[in-house]
Amino acid sequence: MQSFSPDALIIGGGHNGLVCAYYLARAGMKVRILEARDVIGGAAVTEEFHPGFCNSTASYTVSLLQPKIIADMGLVERGYRVIERPKSNFLPLGDGQYLLLGGSLAATQQEIARFSESDAARLPEYYAMLETAATILRDLALEIPPNSGGGALAMLAGIKTARRFAGLSPLQQHEIIKLFTLSARELLDQWFESGPIKAAFGFDAIVGNYASPDTPGSAYVLLHHVFGEVNGKHGQWGHVIGGMGRITELMAEACREARIEICLDTPVDHVLVERGTAVGVRTARGEEIRASKIIANVGPKLLYDRLIDPADLPADFRRMMTGYQCGSGSFRMNLALRGLPDFTDLPGNGEHLKSGIIMAPSLDYMDRAYQDARRHGWSREPVVEMLIPSLVDDSLAPAGQHVASLFCQQFAPQLPDGRHWQEERGAAVASILAVVERHAPGFGELILGQMALSPFDLERKFGLIGGDIFHGRMSLDQLWAARPVIGAAGYKGPIQGLYMCGSGTHPGGGVTGAPGHNAANAILRERGFLGRWLG
Incomplete structure:
Protein backbone atom coordinates (compact mmCIF):
# COMPACT_ATOMS: atom_id res chain seq x y z
CA MET A 1 0.00 0.00 0.00
CA GLN A 2 1.27 3.45 -0.88
CA SER A 3 2.12 5.63 2.11
CA PHE A 4 0.19 8.85 2.76
CA SER A 5 0.07 11.67 5.26
CA PRO A 6 -2.46 10.44 7.86
CA ASP A 7 -5.19 12.30 9.71
CA ALA A 8 -4.87 9.79 12.55
CA LEU A 9 -2.09 7.58 13.87
CA ILE A 10 -3.01 4.55 15.96
CA ILE A 11 -0.34 3.13 18.26
CA GLY A 12 -0.83 -0.63 18.40
CA GLY A 13 -2.54 -3.02 16.01
CA GLY A 14 -4.60 -4.99 18.49
CA HIS A 15 -8.28 -5.63 17.84
CA ASN A 16 -9.44 -2.33 19.38
CA GLY A 17 -6.99 -0.37 17.25
CA LEU A 18 -8.30 -2.11 14.13
CA VAL A 19 -11.90 -1.37 15.11
CA CYS A 20 -11.16 2.28 15.83
CA ALA A 21 -9.27 2.65 12.56
CA TYR A 22 -12.11 1.08 10.59
CA TYR A 23 -14.77 3.47 11.88
CA LEU A 24 -12.56 6.52 11.40
CA ALA A 25 -11.73 5.48 7.84
CA ARG A 26 -15.39 4.82 7.11
CA ALA A 27 -16.03 8.44 8.07
CA GLY A 28 -13.43 9.60 5.55
CA MET A 29 -10.30 9.96 7.67
CA LYS A 30 -6.88 8.78 6.51
CA VAL A 31 -5.60 6.36 9.14
CA ARG A 32 -2.28 4.64 9.74
CA ILE A 33 -1.73 1.88 12.30
CA LEU A 34 1.74 1.40 13.82
CA GLU A 35 2.23 -2.11 15.22
CA ALA A 36 5.41 -3.05 17.09
CA ARG A 37 5.31 -6.76 16.23
CA ASP A 38 5.62 -8.45 12.85
CA VAL A 39 2.03 -9.68 13.03
CA ILE A 40 -1.21 -7.75 13.37
CA GLY A 41 -3.63 -8.47 16.21
CA GLY A 42 -1.98 -7.56 19.52
CA ALA A 43 -2.84 -10.22 22.10
CA ALA A 44 -5.53 -11.73 19.81
CA VAL A 45 -3.23 -13.69 17.49
CA THR A 46 -2.85 -17.28 16.32
CA GLU A 47 0.75 -18.46 16.05
CA GLU A 48 2.71 -21.67 15.55
CA PHE A 49 4.39 -22.42 18.88
CA HIS A 50 5.65 -25.94 18.08
CA PRO A 51 6.24 -27.43 14.61
CA GLY A 52 2.80 -28.21 13.16
CA PHE A 53 0.92 -26.86 16.19
CA CYS A 54 -0.86 -23.49 16.23
CA ASN A 55 -2.95 -21.85 18.91
CA SER A 56 -4.32 -18.58 20.17
CA THR A 57 -1.19 -17.28 21.85
CA ALA A 58 -2.65 -15.05 24.58
CA SER A 59 -6.37 -14.33 24.29
CA TYR A 60 -7.92 -17.77 23.82
CA THR A 61 -11.74 -17.77 23.84
CA VAL A 62 -14.51 -15.49 22.60
CA SER A 63 -17.82 -14.17 23.90
CA LEU A 64 -17.56 -10.43 24.46
CA LEU A 65 -16.98 -9.31 20.84
CA GLN A 66 -19.76 -6.84 20.07
CA PRO A 67 -22.36 -8.05 17.52
CA LYS A 68 -22.56 -4.55 16.03
CA ILE A 69 -18.85 -4.60 15.25
CA ILE A 70 -19.07 -8.11 13.79
CA ALA A 71 -21.83 -6.86 11.47
CA ASP A 72 -20.30 -3.48 10.58
CA MET A 73 -16.94 -4.98 9.65
CA GLY A 74 -18.56 -7.85 7.75
CA LEU A 75 -16.66 -10.46 9.75
CA VAL A 76 -19.12 -13.31 9.18
CA GLU A 77 -19.11 -12.70 5.44
CA ARG A 78 -15.31 -12.74 5.55
CA GLY A 79 -15.20 -16.12 7.28
CA TYR A 80 -15.71 -15.49 11.02
CA ARG A 81 -17.08 -18.66 12.61
CA VAL A 82 -17.47 -19.57 16.26
CA ILE A 83 -18.20 -23.03 17.67
CA GLU A 84 -20.09 -22.88 20.96
CA ARG A 85 -19.00 -24.99 23.88
CA PRO A 86 -21.49 -27.89 24.25
CA LYS A 87 -21.03 -27.52 28.00
CA SER A 88 -19.73 -24.39 29.66
CA ASN A 89 -17.50 -25.67 32.47
CA PHE A 90 -16.19 -28.96 33.82
CA LEU A 91 -14.84 -29.00 37.38
CA PRO A 92 -13.04 -32.17 38.48
CA LEU A 93 -13.45 -32.21 42.25
CA GLY A 94 -11.49 -35.31 43.32
CA ASP A 95 -12.62 -38.64 44.76
CA GLY A 96 -14.63 -39.39 41.64
CA GLN A 97 -16.72 -36.25 41.96
CA TYR A 98 -17.20 -33.61 39.26
CA LEU A 99 -19.52 -30.82 38.18
CA LEU A 100 -20.42 -30.34 34.50
CA LEU A 101 -22.38 -27.19 33.74
CA GLY A 102 -24.10 -25.89 30.63
CA GLY A 103 -25.97 -27.25 27.66
CA SER A 104 -29.36 -26.08 28.93
CA LEU A 105 -30.91 -24.74 32.10
CA ALA A 106 -32.57 -28.09 32.79
CA ALA A 107 -29.32 -30.01 32.30
CA THR A 108 -27.43 -27.64 34.58
CA GLN A 109 -30.15 -27.86 37.25
CA GLN A 110 -30.06 -31.65 37.07
CA GLU A 111 -26.30 -31.59 37.52
CA ILE A 112 -26.42 -29.13 40.43
CA ALA A 113 -29.18 -31.14 42.12
CA ARG A 114 -26.64 -33.94 42.67
CA PHE A 115 -25.05 -31.58 45.20
CA SER A 116 -27.99 -29.46 46.34
CA GLU A 117 -31.63 -29.54 45.27
CA SER A 118 -32.07 -26.13 46.88
CA ASP A 119 -29.29 -24.65 44.75
CA ALA A 120 -30.80 -26.20 41.61
CA ALA A 121 -34.14 -24.59 42.43
CA ARG A 122 -32.54 -21.16 42.95
CA LEU A 123 -30.52 -21.27 39.75
CA PRO A 124 -33.14 -19.63 37.44
CA GLU A 125 -33.49 -16.71 39.85
CA HIS A 239 -13.88 -21.23 19.95
CA VAL A 240 -13.10 -19.19 16.86
CA ILE A 241 -12.20 -21.46 13.95
CA GLY A 242 -8.60 -20.55 13.16
CA GLY A 243 -7.99 -19.25 16.67
CA MET A 244 -8.37 -15.74 18.04
CA GLY A 245 -5.98 -14.46 15.40
CA ARG A 246 -8.65 -15.17 12.82
CA ILE A 247 -10.69 -12.31 14.30
CA THR A 248 -7.91 -9.77 13.84
CA GLU A 249 -6.94 -11.15 10.43
CA LEU A 250 -10.48 -10.49 9.22
CA MET A 251 -10.55 -7.08 10.90
CA ALA A 252 -7.27 -6.20 9.17
CA GLU A 253 -8.79 -7.30 5.86
CA ALA A 254 -11.71 -4.92 6.42
CA CYS A 255 -9.27 -2.14 7.34
CA ARG A 256 -7.14 -2.61 4.24
CA GLU A 257 -10.26 -2.47 2.09
CA ALA A 258 -11.03 0.84 3.81
CA ARG A 259 -7.58 2.05 2.65
CA ILE A 260 -6.05 2.00 6.13
CA GLU A 261 -2.27 1.72 6.14
CA ILE A 262 -0.97 -0.97 8.51
CA CYS A 263 2.75 -0.74 9.37
CA LEU A 264 4.25 -3.78 11.10
CA ASP A 265 7.61 -3.89 12.91
CA THR A 266 7.11 -0.23 13.83
CA PRO A 267 7.32 0.21 17.62
CA VAL A 268 6.58 3.70 18.90
CA ASP A 269 9.20 5.13 21.24
CA HIS A 270 7.66 8.50 22.13
CA VAL A 271 4.57 10.64 21.64
CA LEU A 272 5.54 14.09 20.41
CA VAL A 273 3.89 16.91 22.36
CA GLU A 274 4.22 20.57 21.43
CA ARG A 275 2.62 23.36 23.47
CA GLY A 276 0.25 20.92 25.17
CA THR A 277 -0.88 19.18 21.98
CA ALA A 278 0.08 15.72 20.67
CA VAL A 279 1.35 16.24 17.14
CA GLY A 280 2.90 12.90 16.24
CA VAL A 281 5.12 10.03 17.31
CA ARG A 282 8.76 9.05 17.11
CA THR A 283 9.37 5.40 16.27
CA ALA A 284 12.13 3.23 17.71
CA ARG A 285 14.03 3.76 14.46
CA GLY A 286 13.94 7.53 14.98
CA GLU A 287 11.33 8.32 12.32
CA GLU A 288 8.92 11.13 13.20
CA ILE A 289 5.35 10.77 11.90
CA ARG A 290 2.84 13.57 12.40
CA ALA A 291 -0.95 13.59 12.44
CA SER A 292 -3.74 15.68 13.93
CA LYS A 293 -5.05 12.74 16.00
CA ILE A 294 -2.82 10.36 17.97
CA ILE A 295 -4.73 7.34 19.28
CA ALA A 296 -3.15 4.89 21.72
CA ASN A 297 -4.29 1.30 21.63
CA VAL A 298 -1.74 0.47 24.34
CA GLY A 299 -2.63 0.47 28.03
CA PRO A 300 -2.80 3.73 30.00
CA LYS A 301 0.19 2.75 32.13
CA LEU A 302 2.36 2.15 29.08
CA LEU A 303 1.14 5.31 27.37
CA TYR A 304 1.53 7.78 30.22
CA ASP A 305 4.49 6.25 32.06
CA ARG A 306 6.70 5.29 29.12
CA LEU A 307 5.69 7.08 25.93
CA ILE A 308 5.11 10.62 27.23
CA ASP A 309 7.46 13.04 28.96
CA PRO A 310 6.15 13.54 32.54
CA ALA A 311 6.63 17.28 32.08
CA ASP A 312 3.87 17.20 29.45
CA LEU A 313 1.30 15.92 31.96
CA PRO A 314 -0.50 17.94 34.66
CA ALA A 315 0.66 17.10 38.17
CA ASP A 316 -2.80 15.96 39.34
CA PHE A 317 -3.13 13.61 36.39
CA ARG A 318 0.34 12.16 37.00
CA ARG A 319 -0.63 11.52 40.60
CA MET A 320 -3.81 9.69 39.57
CA MET A 321 -1.97 7.58 37.01
CA THR A 322 0.67 6.68 39.59
CA GLY A 323 -2.11 4.93 41.48
CA TYR A 324 -3.52 3.18 38.41
CA GLN A 325 -3.36 -0.54 39.17
CA CYS A 326 -2.09 -3.11 36.66
CA GLY A 327 -1.36 -6.80 37.07
CA SER A 328 -3.97 -9.51 36.45
CA GLY A 329 -1.95 -12.32 38.06
CA SER A 330 -2.17 -14.38 34.86
CA PHE A 331 0.18 -16.99 33.38
CA ARG A 332 -0.51 -18.45 29.90
CA MET A 333 0.64 -21.75 28.48
CA ASN A 334 0.11 -23.37 25.09
CA LEU A 335 0.78 -27.09 24.87
CA ALA A 336 1.25 -29.46 21.94
CA LEU A 337 -0.18 -32.86 22.93
CA ARG A 338 0.25 -36.31 21.39
CA GLY A 339 -3.23 -37.24 22.63
CA LEU A 340 -6.10 -36.25 24.91
CA PRO A 341 -5.87 -36.07 28.71
CA ASP A 342 -7.85 -38.58 30.76
CA PHE A 343 -9.42 -37.14 33.91
CA THR A 344 -9.74 -39.48 36.88
CA ASP A 345 -13.09 -38.02 37.96
CA LEU A 346 -14.64 -38.39 34.47
CA PRO A 347 -12.54 -40.70 32.28
CA GLY A 348 -12.63 -40.88 28.52
CA ASN A 349 -13.41 -38.51 25.68
CA GLY A 350 -16.64 -36.59 26.03
CA GLU A 351 -18.30 -33.18 26.03
CA HIS A 352 -16.42 -32.30 29.21
CA LEU A 353 -13.19 -32.07 27.19
CA LYS A 354 -14.77 -29.43 24.94
CA SER A 355 -15.64 -27.31 27.98
CA GLY A 356 -13.64 -24.97 30.10
CA ILE A 357 -11.88 -27.44 32.42
CA ILE A 358 -11.49 -25.61 35.73
CA MET A 359 -9.02 -27.10 38.17
CA ALA A 360 -9.98 -25.17 41.30
CA PRO A 361 -12.49 -27.20 43.32
CA SER A 362 -13.47 -24.58 45.91
CA LEU A 363 -13.43 -20.90 46.79
CA ASP A 364 -11.03 -21.77 49.61
CA TYR A 365 -8.64 -23.27 47.04
CA MET A 366 -8.80 -20.03 45.02
CA ASP A 367 -8.17 -17.94 48.13
CA ARG A 368 -5.15 -20.08 49.12
CA ALA A 369 -3.74 -19.67 45.62
CA TYR A 370 -3.94 -15.90 45.93
CA GLN A 371 -2.53 -15.78 49.46
CA ASP A 372 0.34 -18.05 48.42
CA ALA A 373 1.10 -15.75 45.48
CA ARG A 374 1.14 -12.72 47.77
CA ARG A 375 3.72 -14.39 50.01
CA HIS A 376 5.79 -16.33 47.49
CA GLY A 377 5.22 -14.48 44.21
CA TRP A 378 3.30 -17.30 42.58
CA SER A 379 1.00 -20.02 43.78
CA ARG A 380 2.46 -23.48 44.27
CA GLU A 381 -1.10 -24.79 43.69
CA PRO A 382 -2.45 -22.35 41.12
CA VAL A 383 -5.89 -22.09 39.58
CA VAL A 384 -5.75 -23.69 36.12
CA GLU A 385 -8.32 -23.54 33.32
CA MET A 386 -7.71 -25.78 30.31
CA LEU A 387 -9.33 -25.57 26.89
CA ILE A 388 -8.65 -28.03 24.05
CA PRO A 389 -9.69 -26.07 20.94
CA SER A 390 -8.34 -28.69 18.52
CA LEU A 391 -11.33 -30.87 19.42
CA VAL A 392 -13.50 -28.50 17.38
CA ASP A 393 -10.86 -27.02 15.05
CA ASP A 394 -8.64 -29.61 13.38
CA SER A 395 -6.58 -26.91 11.65
CA LEU A 396 -4.63 -26.30 14.84
CA ALA A 397 -2.79 -29.62 15.18
CA PRO A 398 -1.75 -32.67 13.14
CA ALA A 399 -4.33 -35.45 12.81
CA GLY A 400 -4.82 -37.33 16.06
CA GLN A 401 -2.91 -34.75 18.09
CA HIS A 402 -4.09 -31.70 19.99
CA VAL A 403 -3.33 -28.29 21.41
CA ALA A 404 -4.31 -27.13 24.88
CA SER A 405 -4.66 -23.60 26.23
CA LEU A 406 -3.87 -23.22 29.92
CA PHE A 407 -4.96 -20.01 31.60
CA CYS A 408 -3.57 -19.86 35.11
CA GLN A 409 -3.93 -17.68 38.23
CA GLN A 410 -2.30 -16.45 40.65
CA PHE A 411 1.12 -15.14 39.60
CA ALA A 412 2.39 -11.80 40.87
CA PRO A 413 3.33 -9.12 38.31
CA GLN A 414 6.60 -8.53 40.17
CA LEU A 415 8.26 -11.19 42.29
CA PRO A 416 9.44 -10.38 45.84
CA ASP A 417 13.00 -10.47 47.16
CA GLY A 418 14.58 -9.27 43.93
CA ARG A 419 13.67 -12.47 42.05
CA HIS A 420 12.80 -12.29 38.36
CA TRP A 421 10.34 -14.22 36.24
CA GLN A 422 13.09 -15.31 33.86
CA GLU A 423 14.56 -17.27 36.77
CA GLU A 424 11.27 -18.56 38.20
CA ARG A 425 9.37 -19.40 35.00
CA GLY A 426 10.39 -23.06 34.97
CA ALA A 427 9.36 -23.66 38.58
CA ALA A 428 6.03 -21.92 37.97
CA VAL A 429 5.41 -24.13 34.92
CA ALA A 430 6.13 -27.19 37.04
CA SER A 431 3.52 -26.11 39.60
CA ILE A 432 0.94 -25.61 36.84
CA LEU A 433 1.57 -28.99 35.25
CA ALA A 434 1.50 -30.68 38.66
CA VAL A 435 -2.07 -29.42 39.16
CA VAL A 436 -3.12 -30.89 35.80
CA GLU A 437 -1.26 -34.14 36.52
CA ARG A 438 -3.14 -34.53 39.80
CA HIS A 439 -6.47 -34.49 37.96
CA ALA A 440 -5.31 -36.25 34.77
CA PRO A 441 -2.46 -38.69 35.59
CA GLY A 442 -0.05 -39.20 32.71
CA PHE A 443 -0.68 -35.74 31.29
CA GLY A 444 3.01 -34.86 31.31
CA GLU A 445 3.77 -37.78 28.98
CA LEU A 446 1.42 -36.28 26.37
CA ILE A 447 3.36 -33.02 26.03
CA LEU A 448 5.36 -32.64 22.82
CA GLY A 449 6.11 -28.93 23.12
CA GLN A 450 5.08 -25.84 25.02
CA MET A 451 5.01 -22.07 25.17
CA ALA A 452 5.02 -20.50 28.63
CA LEU A 453 4.21 -16.83 29.15
CA SER A 454 4.75 -15.41 32.63
CA PRO A 455 3.51 -11.90 33.52
CA PHE A 456 6.93 -10.63 32.45
CA ASP A 457 6.68 -12.46 29.12
CA LEU A 458 3.18 -11.08 28.49
CA GLU A 459 4.53 -7.58 29.07
CA ARG A 460 7.58 -8.07 26.87
CA LYS A 461 5.72 -9.77 24.02
CA PHE A 462 2.46 -7.78 23.98
CA GLY A 463 3.14 -4.60 25.95
CA LEU A 464 0.76 -5.70 28.75
CA ILE A 465 2.21 -3.86 31.75
CA GLY A 466 2.54 -6.29 34.65
CA GLY A 467 1.15 -8.95 32.33
CA ASP A 468 -2.29 -7.40 32.78
CA ILE A 469 -4.62 -8.92 30.19
CA PHE A 470 -7.19 -6.16 30.85
CA HIS A 471 -4.77 -3.17 30.59
CA GLY A 472 -5.70 -2.34 34.19
CA ARG A 473 -7.56 -3.78 37.15
CA MET A 474 -11.34 -4.14 36.74
CA SER A 475 -12.25 -2.66 40.11
CA LEU A 476 -14.88 -0.07 41.01
CA ASP A 477 -12.27 2.71 41.17
CA GLN A 478 -11.20 1.89 37.57
CA LEU A 479 -14.55 1.37 35.82
CA TRP A 480 -17.03 3.36 33.68
CA ALA A 481 -16.54 7.11 34.31
CA ALA A 482 -13.35 6.37 36.29
CA ARG A 483 -11.60 4.26 33.64
CA PRO A 484 -8.71 4.79 33.47
CA VAL A 485 -9.10 7.73 35.89
CA ILE A 486 -11.60 10.49 36.63
CA GLY A 487 -11.41 13.15 33.93
CA ALA A 488 -10.09 10.78 31.25
CA ALA A 489 -13.16 8.59 30.79
CA GLY A 490 -14.12 10.01 27.39
CA TYR A 491 -11.23 8.24 25.58
CA LYS A 492 -9.17 11.39 25.93
CA GLY A 493 -6.67 12.44 28.58
CA PRO A 494 -5.26 15.87 29.44
CA ILE A 495 -3.21 16.31 26.25
CA GLN A 496 -5.01 17.85 23.31
CA GLY A 497 -5.08 15.61 20.25
CA LEU A 498 -4.24 12.42 22.19
CA TYR A 499 -6.83 9.67 22.61
CA MET A 500 -7.08 6.13 24.00
CA CYS A 501 -8.92 3.23 22.40
CA GLY A 502 -7.69 0.15 24.28
CA SER A 503 -8.96 -2.04 27.11
CA GLY A 504 -7.76 0.50 29.67
CA THR A 505 -10.86 2.49 28.73
CA HIS A 506 -14.56 1.65 29.10
CA PRO A 507 -15.88 -1.07 29.07
CA GLY A 508 -12.58 -2.72 29.93
CA GLY A 509 -10.83 -5.95 29.08
CA GLY A 510 -11.58 -8.87 26.82
CA VAL A 511 -11.92 -9.08 23.06
CA THR A 512 -14.92 -6.75 22.80
CA GLY A 513 -13.99 -4.11 20.23
CA ALA A 514 -16.11 -1.69 22.25
CA PRO A 515 -13.29 0.68 23.34
CA GLY A 516 -12.19 1.03 19.71
CA HIS A 517 -15.73 1.72 18.55
CA ASN A 518 -16.38 4.25 21.31
CA ALA A 519 -13.08 6.07 20.86
CA ALA A 520 -13.82 6.51 17.16
CA ASN A 521 -17.26 7.85 18.07
CA ALA A 522 -15.72 10.36 20.52
CA ILE A 523 -13.24 11.55 17.89
CA LEU A 524 -15.89 11.90 15.19
CA ARG A 525 -18.13 13.87 17.53
CA GLU A 526 -15.35 16.38 17.96
CA ARG A 527 -15.13 16.67 14.19
CA GLY A 528 -18.86 17.42 14.00
CA PHE A 529 -20.02 14.00 12.85
CA LEU A 530 -21.99 13.43 16.09
CA GLY A 531 -21.37 9.72 15.73
CA ARG A 532 -23.72 9.36 12.75
CA TRP A 533 -21.14 7.22 10.97
CA LEU A 534 -21.41 4.70 13.81
CA GLY A 535 -25.17 4.58 14.00
Missing part, protein backbone atom coordinates in the same frame (compact mmCIF):
# COMPACT_ATOMS: atom_id res chain seq x y z
CA TYR A 126 -29.71 -16.31 40.04
CA TYR A 127 -29.43 -16.33 36.26
CA ALA A 128 -32.22 -13.77 36.00
CA MET A 129 -30.41 -11.50 38.45
CA LEU A 130 -27.20 -11.74 36.43
CA GLU A 131 -29.06 -11.16 33.18
CA THR A 132 -30.67 -7.98 34.50
CA ALA A 133 -27.25 -6.58 35.36
CA ALA A 134 -25.68 -7.93 32.16
CA THR A 135 -28.37 -6.21 30.08
CA ILE A 136 -27.33 -2.87 31.54
CA LEU A 137 -23.68 -3.61 30.78
CA ARG A 138 -24.55 -4.57 27.21
CA ASP A 139 -26.48 -1.32 26.81
CA LEU A 140 -23.59 0.72 28.20
CA ALA A 141 -20.79 -1.11 26.38
CA LEU A 142 -21.04 1.00 23.21
CA GLU A 143 -21.62 4.31 24.97
CA ILE A 144 -19.14 7.02 25.94
CA PRO A 145 -19.10 7.38 29.75
CA PRO A 146 -19.88 10.72 31.36
CA ASN A 147 -16.60 12.54 31.85
CA SER A 148 -15.68 15.09 34.49
CA GLY A 149 -15.53 18.45 32.74
CA GLY A 150 -17.11 16.96 29.62
CA GLY A 151 -19.85 19.57 29.29
CA ALA A 152 -23.41 18.98 28.07
CA LEU A 153 -22.70 15.64 26.35
CA ALA A 154 -21.25 14.23 29.57
CA MET A 155 -24.24 15.50 31.53
CA LEU A 156 -26.66 13.84 29.11
CA ALA A 157 -24.72 10.57 29.30
CA GLY A 158 -24.91 10.67 33.09
CA ILE A 159 -28.66 11.32 33.05
CA LYS A 160 -29.22 8.49 30.57
CA THR A 161 -27.27 6.06 32.76
CA ALA A 162 -29.13 7.13 35.90
CA ARG A 163 -32.48 6.61 34.17
CA ARG A 164 -31.55 3.02 33.27
CA PHE A 165 -30.82 2.26 36.90
CA ALA A 166 -33.86 4.14 38.20
CA GLY A 167 -36.10 2.10 35.89
CA LEU A 168 -35.27 -1.09 37.78
CA SER A 169 -37.24 -2.36 40.75
CA PRO A 170 -35.80 -1.72 44.24
CA LEU A 171 -34.83 -5.41 44.47
CA GLN A 172 -33.03 -5.29 41.13
CA GLN A 173 -31.18 -2.13 42.17
CA HIS A 174 -30.24 -3.83 45.45
CA GLU A 175 -28.81 -6.87 43.66
CA ILE A 176 -26.82 -4.78 41.18
CA ILE A 177 -25.25 -2.70 43.93
CA LYS A 178 -24.15 -5.94 45.59
CA LEU A 179 -22.63 -7.15 42.33
CA PHE A 180 -20.47 -4.04 42.17
CA THR A 181 -19.38 -3.97 45.80
CA LEU A 182 -19.37 -7.43 47.40
CA SER A 183 -16.75 -10.11 47.19
CA ALA A 184 -17.61 -13.11 45.04
CA ARG A 185 -17.88 -15.29 48.14
CA GLU A 186 -20.24 -12.90 49.89
CA LEU A 187 -22.47 -12.75 46.84
CA LEU A 188 -22.49 -16.50 46.22
CA ASP A 189 -23.03 -17.31 49.90
CA GLN A 190 -26.30 -15.38 49.66
CA TRP A 191 -27.46 -17.56 46.77
CA PHE A 192 -26.08 -21.08 47.19
CA GLU A 193 -25.14 -23.61 49.84
CA SER A 194 -22.99 -26.08 47.91
CA GLY A 195 -19.24 -25.51 47.70
CA PRO A 196 -18.76 -26.91 44.17
CA ILE A 197 -21.51 -24.67 42.78
CA LYS A 198 -19.90 -21.63 44.40
CA ALA A 199 -16.55 -22.65 42.92
CA ALA A 200 -18.02 -23.01 39.44
CA PHE A 201 -19.49 -19.51 39.47
CA GLY A 202 -16.75 -17.95 41.58
CA PHE A 203 -14.04 -18.88 39.09
CA ASP A 204 -15.20 -16.07 36.77
CA ALA A 205 -14.50 -13.58 39.57
CA ILE A 206 -10.75 -14.28 39.53
CA VAL A 207 -10.15 -14.65 35.78
CA GLY A 208 -7.61 -11.93 35.00
CA ASN A 209 -8.05 -10.65 38.54
CA TYR A 210 -5.08 -10.80 40.91
CA ALA A 211 -7.34 -11.13 43.91
CA SER A 212 -9.07 -13.59 46.21
CA PRO A 213 -12.76 -14.45 45.83
CA ASP A 214 -12.95 -12.77 49.25
CA THR A 215 -11.71 -9.44 47.86
CA PRO A 216 -14.43 -6.75 47.95
CA GLY A 217 -15.59 -5.93 44.43
CA SER A 218 -14.56 -9.29 42.95
CA ALA A 219 -18.23 -10.06 42.27
CA TYR A 220 -18.17 -7.47 39.46
CA VAL A 221 -15.44 -9.36 37.60
CA LEU A 222 -17.75 -12.37 37.68
CA LEU A 223 -20.42 -10.24 36.00
CA HIS A 224 -17.99 -8.87 33.39
CA HIS A 225 -17.44 -12.40 32.10
CA VAL A 226 -21.14 -13.19 31.55
CA PHE A 227 -22.43 -10.18 29.60
CA GLY A 228 -21.23 -11.45 26.23
CA GLU A 229 -22.81 -13.75 23.67
CA VAL A 230 -21.96 -16.23 20.93
CA ASN A 231 -24.13 -16.68 17.84
CA GLY A 232 -26.86 -14.63 19.50
CA LYS A 233 -26.92 -16.69 22.71
CA HIS A 234 -26.29 -14.62 25.83
CA GLY A 235 -23.61 -15.78 28.27
CA GLN A 236 -22.12 -18.32 25.85
CA TRP A 237 -18.41 -18.77 25.15
CA GLY A 238 -16.87 -20.41 22.13
